[in-house]
Amino acid sequence: MTRALPEPSFRRFAAGIGTLSLRPFDLSLDVTTLHGWVTRPYAQYWGMLTASLADVRAEYERIQQTGHHQALLGEHDGRPAFLMERYDPAYDAVGGAYTPAPGDIGMHVLVAPPEPGERVPGFTGAVFEMILDYLFSDPLVDRVVVEPDIRNTRIQALNERMGFRKHSIVDLPGKQAWLSFCTRDQYSDAVYATVPMTEAG
Template identity: 50%
Template sequence: MSPTIGALSLRPLDPLNDAELLHSWVTHPKAEHWMMRHAKLQDVEREYMRIAAHEHHDAYIGLHDGVPAFLMESYDPQYVELVGLYEPQPGDVGMHFLVAPTDRPVHGFTRAVITVVMESLFADPRTRRVVVEPDVTNKAVHALNEAVGFVPVREIEKPEKRALLSLCTRERFLATRGVAI
């Protein structure tokens, strides 16, 4: 928790109860890289029901002082998203995150969110690396990823986008936090 940011936490996403909220986030113009801009409420509900039923994909609502403010997904890249696009290693965990659109942005909030997301993933001792594949044009997220220790590997072609495959080890993340291992 930061005195200027407030408390950030995660809870499991409830696909039915959270669908309307998620729909407002993923269809907002600021969420263009989420690729659901034209989704209907039922599409969002269906997508998060699919994720909830998948044994290798999870979704969470991020809370800011108890109020929903971001979305985080984690997945096993051996089975989801990156199958055949890179060589997964034991302990790899894929991640997506989306900060909810707001009319009152808080300086440093998105950096605090990605830090909490990374802390939650590395809280599992089995996690050795976090893998991301943002759109190559999403320069803002590339800068955030670099700030928390991600290293670009290469561009990859996914069915829905050209992506920048990047990896972050536990050691690199902790080094950005000033923690030596």
């Protein structure tokens, strides 16, 4: 008998993109898919290029058991399309690089590689907006914390577009990272500010 997928815990429709949703990561259903993503060269900054399937399963079992770190699988029109993790910085290595404040939440995002001929313009930006909408839908969250590798300039540019501000370069396990923050107001100003008609075309 086919096992039913967990119900999405958050869903948004993005014009020109489709329906994006988040549901709890399911070890028995999602590990093989995730292993196929994290072992491709594009995912080098995820740090699992040489990981076996068992390695990925062990890491996400560990995450599930922490109580302060959660993985969710993102879907695009019902198909696996990205992974997001939310975590409490006070229990993470980044918490040793700054003083976490009440209302801080950490975020990691990995978007799946597009299938040949199926690249959707604006998809990654839409995923980021949906994830930040999800995080800020929690009234206890005041600020999102990210720590991308300093070499990952593409994700830094996307973070800045979403309202993140760079704070400092910090040493974390396996990388030097740009510690960056985005408050609720910074996100709102960056994404939902009115665009002048001359720029909108």
